[in-house]
Amino acid sequence: MKNRTAKIQTVTNAVKTILFVLALIVGLVLNCIPPLRPTVSATENRELNKFPSFTLQKLLSGEYFSKESDDPNNVGLSQWFSDTFPFREQLITAYGSIEGMFGIQTNKIHGEVQTGDDIPDLPSKQEPSSSQQGSSQASQDTSSLKSEDTVSEESVEPLPEAETFGGVLLSGNTAYELYNFNTGVANRYSAAISNAANRLGGSVKVYDIIAPTSVGITMPDSLKKNVNSSDQQKAINYMYGSMSDNVIKVDAFSALNKHKKEYIYFRTDHHWTQLGAYYAYEQLMLAKKSSPVSLEQYTTQQFDGFLGTFYTSTKKAPALAEYPDSVVAYKPFNNATMTVTNSKGKTFQYPIIQDTTTYPSNLKYSSTFIGSDNPYTVIVNNDLSDGSACVLVKESFGNAFAPLLIPHYQTVYVVDYRYYSGSLVELVQNNSVSDVIFLNNISATRASSLVGHLEKLINR
Amino acid sequence: MVFADLIFVFVFLTLNLICYSLAKGIRAKNIVMVVFSLLFYSWSGPVYLLLMLTIVLLNWIFALLIDKSKTKGGAKFWMIISCIVSLGALGFFKYTNFIVGNLKPLIDLSGFVPEILLPIGISFYTFQILSYVIDVYRGDVPVQRSYWRLLLYVSLFHQCIAGPIVRYSDVSREITDRRVTGAEFSQGITRFTVGLAKKALLANVCAKVADSILLTDAVASDPSLLADNISALAQKSAALLWLGVLMYMLQIYLDFSAYSDMAIGMGLMIGFHYKENFNYPYAAVSVTDFWRRWHISLSSFFRDYVYIPLGGNRRGLPRKIFNMLVVWFLTGLWHGASWNFVLWGLYFFVFLVIENIGWRDFLAKLPSVFGRVYLLIVVFFGWILFRFSQMPLVWTVVKGLFCANGNTFLDFESNTLWLNYIFFVMVAIIACTPLAKGINSVLTRRSENSAAIAVIHGVVTALIPIVLLLLSTMALAGNSYNPFIYFRF
Numbered sequence: 001m002k003n004r005t006a007k008i009q010t011v012t013n014a015v016k017t018i019l020f021v022l023a024l025i026v027g028l029v030l031n032c033i034p035p036l037r038p039t040v041s042a043t044e045n046r047e048l049n050k051f052p053s054f055t056l057q058k059l060l061s062g063e064y065f066s067k068e069s070d071d072p073n074n075v076g077l078s079q080w081f082s083d084t085f086p087f088r089e090q091l092i093t094a095y096g097s098i099e100g101m102f103g104i105q106t107n108k109i110h111g112e113v114q115t116g117d118d119i120p121d122l123p124s125k126q127e128p129s130s131s132q133q134g135s136s137q138a139s140q141d142t143s144s145l146k147s148e149d150t151v152s153e154e155s156v157e158p159l160p161e162a163e164t165f166g167g168v169l170l171s172g173n174t175a176y177e178l179y180n181f182n183t184g185v186a187n188r189y190s191a192a193i194s195n196a197a198n199r200l201g202g203s204v205k206v207y208d209i210i211a212p213t214s215v216g217i218t219m220p221d222s223l224k225k226n227v228n229s230s231d232q233q234k235a236i237n238y239m240y241g242s243m244s245d246n247v248i249k250v251d252a253f254s255a256l257n258k259h260k261k262e263y264i265y266f267r268t269d270h271h272w273t274q275l276g277a278y279y280a281y282e283q284l285m286l287a288k289k290s291s292p293v294s295l296e297q298y299t300t301q302q303f304d305g306f307l308g309t310f311y312t313s314t315k316k317a318p319a320l321a322e323y324p325d326s327v328v329a330y331k332p333f334n335n336a337t338m339t340v341t342n343s344k345g346k347t348f349q350y351p352i353i354q355d356t357t358t359y360p361s362n363l364k365y366s367s368t369f370i371g372s373d374n375p376y377t378v379i380v381n382n383d384l385s386d387g388s389a390c391v392l393v394k395e396s397f398g399n400a401f402a403p404l405l406i407p408h409y410q411t412v413y414v415v416d417y418r419y420y421s422g423s424l425v426e427l428v429q430n431n432s433v434s435d436v437i438f439l440n441n442i443s444a445t446r447a448s449s450l451v452g453h454l455e456k457l458i459n460r
Numbered sequence: 461m462v463f464a465d466l467i468f469v470f471v472f473l474t475l476n477l478i479c480y481s482l483a484k485g486i487r488a489k490n491i492v493m494v495v496f497s498l499l500f501y502s503w504s505g506p507v508y509l510l511l512m513l514t515i516v517l518l519n520w521i522f523a524l525l526i527d528k529s530k531t532k533g534g535a536k537f538w539m540i541i542s543c544i545v546s547l548g549a550l551g552f553f554k555y556t557n558f559i560v561g562n563l564k565p566l567i568d569l570s571g572f573v574p575e576i577l578l579p580i581g582i583s584f585y586t587f588q589i590l591s592y593v594i595d596v597y598r599g600d601v602p603v604q605r606s607y608w609r610l611l612l613y614v615s616l617f618h619q620c621i622a623g624p625i626v627r628y629s630d631v632s633r634e635i636t637d638r639r640v641t642g643a644e645f646s647q648g649i650t651r652f653t654v655g656l657a658k659k660a661l662l663a664n665v666c667a668k669v670a671d672s673i674l675l676t677d678a679v680a681s682d683p684s685l686l687a688d689n690i691s692a693l694a695q696k697s698a699a700l701l702w703l704g705v706l707m708y709m710l711q712i713y714l715d716f717s718a719y720s721d722m723a724i725g726m727g728l729m730i731g732f733h734y735k736e737n738f739n740y741p742y743a744a745v746s747v748t749d750f751w752r753r754w755h756i757s758l759s760s761f762f763r764d765y766v767y768i769p770l771g772g773n774r775r776g777l778p779r780k781i782f783n784m785l786v787v788w789f790l791t792g793l794w795h796g797a798s799w800n801f802v803l804w805g806l807y808f809f810v811f812l813v814i815e816n817i818g819w820r821d822f823l824a825k826l827p828s829v830f831g832r833v834y835l836l837i838v839v840f841f842g843w844i845l846f847r848f849s850q851m852p853l854v855w856t857v858v859k860g861l862f863c864a865n866g867n868t869f870l871d872f873e874s875n876t877l878w879l880n881y882i883f884f885v886m887v888a889i890i891a892c893t894p895l896a897k898g899i900n901s902v903l904t905r906r907s908e909n910s911a912a913i914a915v916i917h918g919v920v921t922a923l924i925p926i927v928l929l930l931l932s933t934m935a936l937a938g939n940s941y942n943p944f945i946y947f948r949f
Binding site for chain 2: 004005009010011012014015016020025028031059060061081082085087088091092096098101102103104107223226
C-alpha cells in the first residue's frame with residue numbers, strides 16, 4: 001500500500017514539475033516572438049505601451065525598468081511587458097468571466113464613487129479666479145484620466161483627453177456614469193462662458209447648452225434616489241444662474257427629461273443618441289426664435305452592434321455585450337460638404353455621416369458623426385448663400401448635434417476646445433459669425449482639466 | 461520588480477531556473493544566484509545597490525574582526541560598531557524625514573536635510589545582517605569568510621525586499637551545500653503558485669475594493685486633502701466601511717503571506733529551506749497567539765535580539781512589561797516611519813499586557829470561539845490604525861462603523877458592493893484559514909487505503925499549480941493595478 005502511494009506521489013511530482021516548467025518556458029518563448037505582442041487594444045480603445053527607450057539616466061534612476069505611467073510612451077520595462085503580453089486581450093476577457101463570479105452583480109459599480117459638493121441654492125455672481133477647490137480637484141481628475149475616446153480610423157488621431165471621469169454603475173444591461181458636482185470647477189465654467197459673451201461683444205449671440213447625462217435623465221427613479229450622484233437639474237440651474245445675462249441659456253434638461261422613455265441615451269456608452277441631441281437642438285431653436293426642422297424630414301441610417309465607453313469601463317460586462325446599442329443617424333438633406341482639420345494639421349474632406357456598419361463595435365458613435373473629435377471642422381451648406389455662420393464649441397456630445405445645425409447656417413464651424421489651438425475670438429471675427437454655441441455635457445463641467453482648456457480657448 | 465509581475469514570472473524566474481540548472485557545481489550556482497539577485501535589486505534603481513553592497517562589506521569585515529578578537533571585550537566592541545553602522549543606516553534612510561518632521565515645531569531642519577527615498581528592502585536586509593553579526597558574536601554560527609557568500613545570503617532575491625527575515629543560522633550550511641529533491645522542487649512549485657494566486661487573484665482584488673472605499677494611500681496621506689478626506693469618509697455608510705476594513709484586513713494578510721509563500725517556494729526549488737513566516741494568524745485564539753503566527757520571522761527577531769537580552773520574563777512582572785513595551789514600540793516603528801505605526805505596535809502591547817495578567821488564562825477556560833472572535837475584533841480595529849497615518853481619519857472611520865458620523869448603516873453603494881463581492885469575500889476568508897491544508901492532509905491519509913482517492917488526489921495536486929499560474933496570468937495581464945504595500949517597511 002505504502003509503496004503504491006509513494007509511486008503515485010512520484011508520478012504526481014514529475015507531472016506537476018513538467019507542466020510548470022513547460023508553462024514557464026512556453027511563456028518565455030511566446031514573449032520573445034514580437035508579432036505576438038499586441039500594440040493596440042481594441043476594447044480599451046487605446047494604444048498599448050511602447051518599448052522603453054534606453055538612456056543611462058533612466059537606468060540609474062530605475063525608471064528604465066520600473067517606471068509606471070499613464071503615458072504609453074514613457075513606461076518602464078515591467079509595465080510595457082504586461083501591457084503588451086501575448087494574448088492579453090483574450091486573457092482579460094477570460095478573467096472577466098471569473099470576475100463575474102465574485103458575487104451577485106445585477107448592479108455593479110466600476111471605478112471610484114466620488115461624493116459631489118452640495119449645490120448652492122443661490123448662484124455665484126462674482127468672478128471666481130482659480131479657486132482652491134478647483135485646483136485640488138484637478139490632481140484627482142488627472143489621476144483617473146484614461147484615453148477612452150481614441151479612434152483608430154485614418155482620419156483621426158488618438159486623443160489625449162477623456163470624457164468619463166466618475167464611477168460607472170452597471171444596472172441590468174444599462175450602465176450610467178455617476179456625476180459629482182464640483183463647486184469650484186462649476187464656477188470656473190460659468191465664469192468662462194460669461195467671459196466669452198463679454199469678449200465677443202453685443203453683436204454676437206452666445207448660447208450655452210449644458211447637456212445632462214443619462215444618470216440624470218433615463219436612470220429609473222428607484223435607482224436615482226439611492227445612487228450617490230448629484231442632482232443635475234439643480235447643478236445646471238446653479239451654473240446657468242451664475243452666468244452673465246449676456247449668455248442665452250438653453251434648457252436641454254427639461255426637454256430630454258420629457259422624452260426620457262425614448263432612446264435618447266446609449267446604454268453601453270456615455271453619449272446621447274442623435275435623437276437625444278435633436279431634443280436639445282429643438283430647445284436651441286426655441287431660444288433662437290427659429291423653427292426647428294422636424295424629424296420627418298430626415299432619412300435615417302442605422303448601425304447596429306455598438307458597444308461604447310461603458311463597455312470598456314466595466315471591463316467588458318457580459319450584460320452589456322448581450323444587448324449592444326444601435327447608432328441611428330439622421331442624414332443631412334442639404335447639399336453640404338465637410339472639411340476636417342485633424343490634430344496633425346492635415347485638412348481633407350470627409351462624409352458628415354459615415355457608414356460604420358463594418359467598423360469595430362466600439363467606434364460606431366465616434367466614427368459615425370462628423371469624423372469624430374477633430375480640433376477644427378467646417379461644414380458648408382451649399383443650399384444657402386446668405387453668409388450666415390455659427391461656431392459650435394463642443395466635446396464629443398457635439399458630434400451628433402453638429403449635423404442638425406446645417407439647415408440653419410451656410411457655414412457651421414465646429415471647434416473641439418480640447419484640441420483646437422486657435423483663438424475663438426479671432427475665428428468669430430474673421431468669419432463674421434453671428435452665433436456661438438457652447439455645448440458641454442455636464443460631466444465636462446466638473447473636470448478641471450477640460451474647463452481649463454475651455455478657459456484657454458476663450459482667453460486666447 | 462515584484463514577484464506578482466508577469467515579467468518576473470515568465471522572464472526573470474524562468475531564466476533564473478534555467479541558468480541555475482545549467483550551472484555545474486555549487487560555486488557556479490551561487491554565482492548565478494548573486495548575479496540574478498543584484499539584477500533584481502537594481503530593477504528599481506541601482507543607486508541603492510551600492511548602499512547594500514557597502515553595508516554587507518562593512519559587516520563582513522566586522523564579523524571577521526569579531527571572530528579574530530582574542531578578548532570578549534574586543535568582540536563586543538566590533539559587534540557594537542556593527543550594530544551602530546547597520547542601525548545607523550536604517551535610521552538615516554528610513555527615519556530621517558520622520559525625525560525632522562517631528563522636530564519641526566522646535567527647530568526647522570527641513571532646509572538642511574534632503575528628501576530621502578527609502579531604499580527598497582532596507583528594513584529586511586538590515587535585520588538579516590544584524591542577526592548574522594550578533595550570532596557570530598554569540599558563537600552560534602561560524603563566521604563567513606567569503607564576501608560573496610555573505611552577499612548571497614543578504615541579497616538573495618527570494619527574500620531580500622519583502623522578507624521573510626531569514627536567519628543566517630538557518631541557511632548557513634545550505635549556502636555551500638544544498639540539494640534539491642524532486643519532491644521538494646514539486647513542493648516549491650505548489651508553494652510558489654499558491655502565493656502567486658493569493659496575490660494576483662485575491663489580494664489585488666481586496667486592495668481595489670479597499671482603496672475604493674477607504675481612499676487610496678496617496679490621497680489619504682496627503683495632509684492638504686485632510687478636510688476633503690474626512691468628509692468623504694464621514695459620508696460612507698457603516699456597512700460600506702465594514703466592507704472596506706474587512707477587505708483591507710484580508711488584503712494585508714493575503715498580500716504579505718503571498719510574498720512569503722513565493723519566497724519559500726522559490727527557496728525549495730533550489731534547495732533553500734526558509735522557515736514559515738505565517739501560520740494562519742487569523743485563526744489565532746488570542747493576541748499572544750496571533751503574534752506567534754503573524755510575521756513570525758519579525759517577532760522572533762525581536763524576541764531573540766531585544767526581548768530576551770533585556771531580561772525577558774525572568775526579572776519580574778514590571779520589568780517584563782517594560783521589555784514588552786520596548787519590543788512593541790520598536791515593532792510598530794519598524795513597520796513605517798510614522799506615529800500611527802508606533803501606536804499600532806503599542807495598541808497590541810496593551811492587549812498583550814492584559815492577556816499576561818490573567819485575561820489569557822480566563823479565555824483559555826472558555827470555548828475557543830470566544831478567543832477567536834475577540835482576536836479578530838482586536839486585529840480588525842488595529843488595521844484601521846495601520847492604514848491611516850492621519851489620526852482624524854482613523855477616528856472618522858471608527859465612528860462611521862457605528863453610524864456615529866450621521867451616516868446610515870446601509871445605502872445603495874454598500875448593498876451593491878457587498879452583493880458584488882459576496883462570493884469573493886467568502887473565498888478570501890477561506891483562503892485565510894487552514895481549510896485547504898486540512899482537506900489535503902485528509903486526502904493524503906485516505907490515499908493510503910484507496911487507490912481511487914490516491915489517483916484523484918494525484919491528478920488534482922498535479923494540476924493545481926498550472927491552473928493557478930494560468931489564472932494568475934489572466935488576472936495580471938489586465939491588471940495594471942499591482943501595488944506592493946510593503947514598500948514602507
